[in-house]
Amino acid sequence: MSEIVREGYRRNRFDEWRHGIVDPARAEWLGLLVSTLAPDARVLELGCGTGDSGLERFDWTGVDLVARAPGVIEADFLEVDLPASSFDACASFYVFNHVPRGQLAPLLARIHRWLVPGGLFMHAFGTSDTEAWTGEWLGGPAFFSSFLPETNTRLVQEAGFSIERDETITMQEPEGPATFQWILARA
Numbered sequence: 634m635s636e637i638v639r640e641g642y643r644r645n646r647f648d649e650w651r652h653g654i655v656d657p658a659r660a661e662w663l664g665l666l667v668s669t670l671a672p673d674a675r676v677l678e679l680g681c682g683t684g685d686s687g688l689e690r691f692d693w694t695g696v697d698l699v700a701r702a703p704g705v706i707e708a709d710f711l712e713v714d715l716p717a718s719s720f721d722a723c724a725s726f727y728v729f730n731h732v733p734r735g736q737l738a739p740l741l742a743r744i745h746r747w748l749v750p751g752g753l754f755m756h757a758f759g760t761s762d763t764e765a766w767t768g769e770w771l772g773g774p775a776f777f778s779s780f781l782p783e784t785n786t787r788l789v790q791e792a793g794f795s796i797e798r799d800e801t802i803t804m805q806e807p808e809g810p811a812t813f814q815w816i817l818a819r820a
Contacts, residue, residue, distance in 0.1 A: 634776045635709045637767060638731045639698040645773030648683065648701075653807035658800075659726060659757075662815050663687050665798070666724060666755045674721040677747065679710045679756075680728025688724060711736055715747045722753040727813060730759035730779045737780070741792035748820040754794055757813040758785040760801055782814045794818035 663686065670676065674691045681695030684702025689695075693704075700707035711732065723744050732740060744754060759779025766777045780788070782801050789796060798817040803810045 634731070634733050634765075634767075634778075635698060635711065637774045637776045639709075641770065641773035641775045642699045643773070645771035645775070647771055650771050650807060654804060656804040658802040658804060658813075658815060662755060662757075662817070663724075665817060666722060666753060669753060670722055675719065677715070677720040677723040679723065679725040679744075680731070681705055686724075686726060691722075694720070711740060715743075717746050718749045718752075720747050720752060721749055722755070723748055724753075724755045725757070727757050727759075729756055730777050732778065733776075734764060734778050734780060738788050738792065741788055741794075745793045745820050750820060752820040754789070754818040754820060755816070757815050758782070760785075760812045760814050785814050785816065789816055789818055794820060 667687065670691060676688050676691040676693050678686060678688050678693065678695045681697045682701060684695050684705055695702065695705040696708055696710045696713055697705050698709060706713065729737065748754065759777065760782050761779050762781050763777055763779045768775060786796065786799055796816060796818045799814070801812060801814045803812045
């Protein structure tokens with residue numbers, strides 16, 4: 634599935650499309666995370682895209698299938714191996730809906746291992762019961778997969794995280810409403 638997603642982001646109009654999104658939750662949750670981090674915090678961002686999330690002000694490591702920003706590690710975060718306890722926080726914005734459902738639990742366990750004890754975990758999950766969808770999206774091939782919110786919550790807890798905030802929020806994409814589950818947790 635990673636090759637489909639990689640090819641899609643190389644060909645699609647995502648960078649143009651994303652500017653039509655109305656998403657106050659993203660700024661709110663980013664602010665919540667940033668307000669708890671020390672200025673020298675080591676932050677891992679998975680699926681960092683163009684590297685403009687606002688987390689770059691920290692000791693930032695970005696990982697993306699398509700490196701579109703300087704210093705980004707071009708890799709599949711499902712396969713990357715990072716040292717244990719090497720980050721104070723790990724965040725992603727809407728990329729877990731590209732992760733096959735069978736790979737989400739192992740990924741969450743690896744993220745838990747990458748974080749220092751008490752490290753922060755902030756991610757937005759898809760909220761539909763979608764085993765696997767492959768098709769065209771924004772002019773390129775795409776793959777989407779997600780669980781219902783109660784399953785996402787359970788998987789985060791089973792990976793060893795203590796959830797501090799868990800909300801399902803609807804935003805407006807150019808085509809209409811889209812709902813995601815935001816979770817902030819500690820390792």
